[in-house]
Amino acid sequence: MSVFSQPIGVFDSGYGGLTVLREIVQKLPQYDYVYLGDNARTPYGTRSFDTVYHYTLECVRHLFDQGCRLVILACNTASAKALRNIQQLDLPTLAPDRRVLGVIRPTTEVIGNYSKTGEVGVLATRGTVTSESYLVEIEKFFPNLNVYQEACPMWVPLVENGEYASPGADYFVRQHIDRLLAQSPDIDTILLACTHYPLLIDKIRQAAPVGTTILSQGRIVAESLADYLQRHPELEAQCSKHGKRTFLTTDSTDDFDRQATIFYGQPVQSGHLAL
Template sequence: MCPIGIFDSGYGGLTILQKLQERLPQYDYLYLGDNARAPYGSRSFDVVYEFTRQAVTKLFDLGCNLVILGCNTASAKALRTIQQNDLIAYNRTHPSPDGTPGNRRVLGVIRPTVEQVGSITKTRHIGYVATEGTVRSNSYELEIAKFFPDIKVTGQACPLWAAIVEAGEADSEGADFFVKKRISQLLAKDSLIDTILLGCTHYPLLIGSLRKAVPEHIRIIPQGDIIVESLADYFRRHPDMDARCSKGGTTAYLTTENPERFRECAKIFLHHTIEVERTDLA
């Protein structure tokens, strides 16, 4: 089996996995959550890079030819270095069965997201909400500037949002309070924003609170559907990689933390019970 690998520092990537399972159910998937070392949001670039590199290597070693970083922080702080350095070295030292250099790939969630904003915003002012680490990296600003230099981008860090989701409080009054607080701060920075990107894969579970806090004329853009369409397009453009991803319709789950805790928290994201095994990365 050569499943598609989905990596996240914790649980947020399950929202991406769920969309993939719904829209591309024929593929095999292997989800890996580094829950023992989560959250990544406030960690340094070097630490996030090293943790992400270990996870990607693990997924490669388990048979994945394609790995998706379902974590915005990992995509922001580690993807470019892994693609430019580690991926080349791994493919060289781990050849394909026919002896040719390996053809493994790592994709992120930020670039596919920003490629869509040009056709969405009318005012050319967009905002995004994300973890402190993603906002501090300026990855959304830098990526959007490459494609749409005329768009003004404003970010807002949202401490506690991910923790609220994982605590099962996404539909609570507390969630409403903290979501409204950060949205108000974002819109105070730029009143012309007409599009808000959800730059953390936990945040779709807060959509109820977001719709209460965000004015009706502003569009809220989750990443799940965008990532699915991007992956489907990637396979159309790279049929060789599509052929190297097994299609048995299965999903396996790994965590670096307690499997029982992962199983319980995963219900919040997936709405059903899963089987999960523990693994080590370091």
């Protein structure tokens, strides 16, 4: 990568963040982007806070080495378990002129605007649910909103094994939708708080009551990033704009390219990053 290139970095523990990158690129195609998937150490959802923090920081530092002035943690687990420490403890000494943002804050800033009943559901990995990050952040912006969480541990394996369109996936999708709605039948808005889950969105819509609003994060994060860049012109000016896309994985590039095409929606050719 050219020393003059200062792309926007997008990080995820695996493939899911590509659904976010896809929406960001659609909204802001002029910028350069470098995507890093830590596929060799995925999944993050079952790992401890400390492990996720150290893995995420290591990958953020690699993206800084690629010239990134701004990095998006397009991973709910990393956003929940690592973002705050990186922002508060590491950036001031490691790279005070650079920024790291997550996917939880943009979503929680707007989720209450979609609900008429004041009852919303959050579907996520066990790690994200356990962190209670969504409960804490939504409370800041919509203190009167009732939020119900449901962990869906089988959904990521279903997606990553190519079973997201299979009849077998119907059972697990309906099981968790039913469990969520059992907490409150008045839930009218459901947030997909994992970047893998948009690949299951058709089945989720079928399992949810008619009229339920299903929110995936990609478009919300893309809108938030556009707003952030507009509000920080000094940072925006440093981001290179050649429309270049670079993909990196810590695991097999052949495997990554095959799977990434499903998430990103078009062919991907990646390079290997050894940690």
